Amino acid sequence: MFLSRLRSPAVRDSLGIGIAVGAAGLAFGTAAVAAGLSPAQSVFLSAFMFTGASQFALVGVIAGGGSLVAGALGALLLGARNTLYGLRLTDVLGWRGFRRAAAAHGVIDETTAVTLAQPDRRSARTAFLTTYVVLGVFWVLFTLVGALATERVSDIDAFGLDAVGPAIFLGLLWPRLRDGDGRTRLIALVGAGVALATTPLLPPGVPVLLAASAAAIALIGTGGRTRPSSESRSEEVGA
Amino acid sequence: MSLWIALIATAAGCYLLKYAGMAAPRRLLDHPWVQRFAVAVPVALLAALIAVEALRGEGQALAWDTARMAGVGAAVLALALRAPFLVVVVVAAATTAAMRAFGL
Numbered sequence: 001m002f003l004s005r006l007r008s009p010a011v012r013d014s015l016g017i018g019i020a021v022g023a024a025g026l027a028f029g030t031a032a033v034a035a036g037l038s039p040a041q042s043v044f045l046s047a048f049m050f051t052g053a054s055q056f057a058l059v060g061v062i063a064g065g066g067s068l069v070a071g072a073l074g075a076l077l078l079g080a081r082n083t084l085y086g087l088r089l090t091d092v093l094g095w096r097g098f099r100r101a102a103a104a105h106g107v108i109d110e111t112t113a114v115t116l117a118q119p120d121r122r123s124a125r126t127a128f129l130t131t132y133v134v135l136g137v138f139w140v141l142f143t144l145v146g147a148l149a150t151e152r153v154s155d156i157d158a159f160g161l162d163a164v165g166p167a168i169f170l171g172l173l174w175p176r177l178r179d180g181d182g183r184t185r186l187i188a189l190v191g192a193g194v195a196l197a198t199t200p201l202l203p204p205g206v207p208v209l210l211a212a213s214a215a216a217i218a219l220i221g222t223g224g225r226t227r228p229s230s231e232s233r234s235e236e237v238g239a
Numbered sequence: 240m241s242l243w244i245a246l247i248a249t250a251a252g253c254y255l256l257k258y259a260g261m262a263a264p265r266r267l268l269d270h271p272w273v274q275r276f277a278v279a280v281p282v283a284l285l286a287a288l289i290a291v292e293a294l295r296g297e298g299q300a301l302a303w304d305t306a307r308m309a310g311v312g313a314a315v316l317a318l319a320l321r322a323p324f325l326v327v328v329v330v331a332a333a334t335t336a337a338m339r340a341f342g343l
Contacts (some may be wrong), residue, residue, distance in 0.1 A: 045244060060292060075249050189286070207291060
């Protein structure tokens with residue numbers, strides 16, 4: 001029975017994504033230790049915060065000498081999209097009580113995408129659990145490997161590790177730009193512009209928070225008559 | 240110690256954001272405006288993080304580092320060629336390291 005399940009598309013997709021994305025924990029372990037976190041702190045974030053973009057944003061602010069409050073706020077702003085994912089997953093998975101509370105920890109970009117692509121509840125649950133467990137285990141293990149390896153590197157710049165941060169955020173932003181419209185690209189440009197313009201004036205971490213205001217562009221022209229179309233489009237959001 | 244507290248508090252906050260979506264009354268969050276804004280926020284923040292980290296200088300100043308920017312450019316190229324996430328990161332670091340090794 002286990003073997004037949006192993007061959008199901010739900011499990012196959014979940015394993016592929018879980019392993020590929022989990023291996024990126026290597027990049028997080030590297031970035032976290034380069035920012036000054038200990039390997040234990042890096043692994044703690046991967047195991048308990050367990051949402052990549054927020055983790056990278058937090059250690060990015062710490063690396064730049066920013067305040068912990070600014071770093072935490074940036075991480076929470078980025079983590080707010082998981083609330084929307086949970087909104088859609090709770091109906092698909094149909095869990096209540098303790099199971100729902102436990103499953104909530106696994107609500108991230110990848111588990112949501114794989115789970116919502118399934119045709120029925122049974123395969124949705126299989127896909128969610130497989131992606132969550134495989135990705136989670138790999139993410140934590142590779143974070144540890146990356147953290148321990150980076151701890152032994154004395155000159156971070158010589159290994160080009162200062163290019164790792166921007167490359168990671170590019171990798172996270174790329175699919176959103178590819179799937180988005182012109183407005184999405186405008187939001188990205190304005191966000192980057194606001195952050196760069198205010199960086200020389202404000203404490204580290206704060207410019208990135210200010211950049212979130214660029215998201216208001218998404219709301220322009222969505223009231224009144226355009227309401228029905230914006231509602232139908234919101235159906236695709238979060239997948 | 241304060242670093243540990245910040246890490247634990249932020250991790251707890253991120254969990255509560257996930258749980259809120261699964262348990263909160265839907266009417267509260269199911270508005271199209273809320274959805275559009277929440278999807279747009281990561282785009283703005285990620286773009287800001289790219290810009291600030293790519294051009295980070297001493298203290299609060301911005302600075303152009305040719306080796307680092309070559310790494311960022313290599314990452315863009317790798318993404319355009321549909322390389323996997325980890326390959327993109329390794330290509331960026333390797334490009335920057337190679338530029339520095341050659342003294343560029």
